[in-house]
Amino acid sequence: MSIRTAEAHWEGTLREGVGTVRTGKGGITGNYSFRSRFEEGEGTNPEELVGAAHAGCYSMFLAKLLTDAGCAPRKLETTASVQLDSTDAGPRVTRIGLETRGDVPGMDAADFAKWAEEAKQNCPISHLLAAGTEITLTATLAPQ
Known part of the structure; x- marks a missing residue:
């Protein structure tokens, strides 16, 4: 069967850091952060x-x-x-x-x-x- 990949890049601490996620073929790319995950900040999670x-x-x-x-x-x-x-x-x-x-x-x-x-x-x-x-x-x- 097939193997699919995705990647994440993170810089900084948990609360102040920022990151991006990307699917292997580039179909989805998004920013994420502590605020977008645990609060109501912009970006994905x-x-x-x-x-x-x-x-x-x-x-x-x-x-x-x-x-x-x-x-x-x-x-x-x-x-x-x-x-x-x-x-x-x-x-x-x-x-x-x-x-x-x-x-x-x-x-x-x-x-x-x-x-x-x-x-x-x-x-x-x-x-x-x-x-x-x-x-x-x-x-x-x-x-x-």
Whole structure:
């Protein structure tokens, strides 16, 4: 299989430092800092990047499942909300809430919910994050 890379550059202390992150092929580049991670400062942070990876992987996996089931989606929109909490062991990602909305001709809400749950359980990034992280799902099918 393929190996993908990303890199991070950091200068300075935790609180005063600044950094950049970049995906291997340059598709995403962003600044990050203590303020963008733990406060409301400008820039991105590792949790947003994990959320983007999870939402993207989940949507692709769901599209495959729906297509294999004979109902190719017109559109899937997924948001991943990544919760970073302070714990006795230090900061930890404790929960990721996936919210997906699908426009899938020929599919009813019950079948969409079934395939959405299957994708949550089996997309590669869900597998990676499942140990120690609660993953929840809200799946909504657009009216036909």
